[in-house]
Amino acid sequence: MSIDTPTPTLKSAMGDYWSRVKSGDIGSLPAVLGLIALCAVFTTMSSFFLTPGNFANLLTQAAGVIVIAMGLIFVLLLGDIDLSAGYSAGVSGAILVILVTNHHWGWAPALAVSIVAGIVMGLVIGSLVSYLGVPSFVVTLAMFLAFQGILLLLAGEGGTIPITDKTVVAIENSNMSPLLSWAFYLGASALYILSGLRKMAMRRKAGLKSELVQLWALKTFGLLAICAGAVYSLNLERSNNVALVSLKGIPEVVVLILAILVVGTFFLGRTSFGRHLYAVGGNAEAARRSGIDVKRVRLMAFVICSTLSAIAGLIFVSRANSVSPTTGGNATLLYAVGAAVIGGTSLFGGKGKMRDAILGGLVVAVIDNGMGLLGYAAGIKYIVTGLVLLVSAGVDALSRKGSS
Amino acid sequence: MSEPILSLRNINKSFGAVHVLRGVDLDIYPGQVTALVGDNGAGKSTLIKCIAGIYTPESGDYHFDGKPVTVSGPRDATALGIEVVYQDLALCDNLDIVHNMFLGREKKKGVTLDESHMELLARQTLDGLSVRTVKSIRQTVSSLSGGQRQTVAIARAVLWNNKVVILDEPTAALGVSQTEQVLHLVRRLADAGIAVVLISHNLTDVFQVADNIAALYLGTMAAQVKLSEVSTNQVIELITTGKSAGVTKTEAKK
Secondary structure: OOOOOOOOOHHHHHHHHHHHHHOOOOOOHHHHHHHHHHHHHHHHHOOOOOOHHHHHHHHHHHHHHHHHHHHHHHHHOOOOOOOOHHHHHHHHHHHHHHHHHHOOOOHHHHHHHHHHHHHHHHHHHHHHHHHHOOOHHHHHHHHHHHHHHHHHHHHOOOOOEEOOOHHHHHHHHOEOOHHHHHHHHHHHHHHHHHHHHHHHHHHHHOOOOOOOHHHHHHHHHHHHHHHHHHHHHHOOOOOOOOOOOOOOOOEHHHHHHHHHHHHHHHHHHHOHHHHHHHHHHHOHHHHHHOOOOHHHHHHHHHHHHHHHHHHHHHHHHHHHOEEOOOOOOOOHHHHHHHHHHHHOOOOOOOOOOHHHHHHHHHHHHHHHHHHHHOOOOHHHHHHHHHHHHHHHHHHHHHHHHHHO | OOOOOEEEEEEEEEEOOEEEEEEEEEEEOOOOEEEEEEOOOOOHHHHHHHHOOOOOOOEEEEEEOOEEOOOOOHHHHHHHOEEEEOOOOOOOOOOEHHHHHOOOOOOEEOOEEOHHHHHHHHHHHHHHOOOOOOOOOOOEHHHOOHHHHHHHHHHHHHHOOOOEEEEEOOOOOOOHHHHHHHHHHHHHHHHOOOEEEEEOOOHHHHHHHOOEEEEEEOOEEEEEEEHHHOOHHHHHHHHHHOOEOOEOHHHHHO
16 A cells, blocks of 8 residues: 555654644644643632532533533534524423423423424524525524523513423432442443444454554543543532432433433534535535535534524523523523533534533533632623633634644 | 547537637547647636536537537536546545545445445545555645645546546646646546546646647637647647647547
């Protein structure tokens, strides 16, 4: 074979990575480093930050924003944006609560209707952007206001509708038992290792060079070790009053997020739809000439975004045990965009991964949570989060300059 | 000379009152590089867009492989095995070489992409063209030089077993050594039996790789001649005045 350099070594692989970083392809590196730095700072400044209770709290706090950010990534990959994603979560959440509380529906059909509502919202936005050609910024800014209005009408002005359905409330408030948590961890790890091994074996069978085994092992087992630490910490008792209630295990919402991560990563990386998303984001004209239906791809991206927003709506109402006119409002959308961008997704399109939403979402949640613990006012938190988003977008713009 | 794979007769195309192509004849042969030359506005772009099905001529005959065909859209041309590599290359910078070569026509295994199969085919194609300048076929196109990008775009056209590959000014934006690389590649395409149409303003390039030259002048085919039968000066005369002593229009028909 004439192309391709000789068999890589661990050292040459590191060198390749470093030269990629230097050329602007930094991926999630700033988010990982930022997360470590922030955790270190808050741990030294607040004795409560690194407690099991706060760690679990951090995950449930970040969950809604992470799910919206995961949906936004599909739209951001095209270089578009969905400013209405926060309120489409609110509207879907309101539909769920109203059906369950006011109309006594079961949680399952109510959830199905709320997700269909998300799909419909995505179809409306996507059609306007893709077939009418209105810029997504304008369409979703209009929808931001319109959905806010719908939410206000549904919830009633100043009104809060409670929800007591056990399954809905459990998502943000219940945990798997410690035993089940470990079983889940082991099962997921086994699947992760197997899929990695299978990929390498298939490439070798086809006579292609595969990733260096040592490097793969380092990455895989490093990640699994971190996750094992997280599971261990989540399995510690974190209730203030054990006699009254015991709190331990992985929050159920974590399983939901991991499921979306796996499905989304599969769609983006392994299907032609995912490939077409990247292609349209990279060069829409080239994609069109290659026979890709650019309009349909764009429509689908908005539908997926709003559908995931509907799932985020479920998480919001579960966390608050209610829906109010501010569900999915305030800084939700900006936090979600921030999460995606901080995680390494480009605002210019063509670059991003599902995991960016989780990494970036954790950074946003750590800032929010840590500064709250230190007693800073909400105003200061907004300013700091805004600045972090600005820095990430700046890094994104600079790395784009560097690579072109 | 073998039979032409593609032959156009008496092609006419107007845009409103402007008669851009006036009875143009063109023959393209397998295994040969046909250089299409002409000054700005001579109708080169319009002619290749007619071949590629982007424009439909008002009148004229389009023969492919000896049979008359109607090409009324880009899909028809693609189905015949005609591929145009435009000047802007139409590559996605954020995707790697393999992804770009299979863009829009991905090989699948069930619902998932068959990456190994695509990588093997891409590698075979690049090897077949003796491309040795790219480091890894999994690097993103953004990290490639201009000549390498051109190579990827050409390799994509070859990958699908096209019979006619039309290159629109492939060396316009390249430096000396990269121009050399691309011209070698153009030659190898023809040697592999593909009919290559090379659009170029650069007569040095044309004389280096072409087998025959078709010169357009104000929407008419001034002459289509074998390269060995003309000099640079004669070609310049054909481009600038539409005629040249010693070259007659009838030579185009042989």
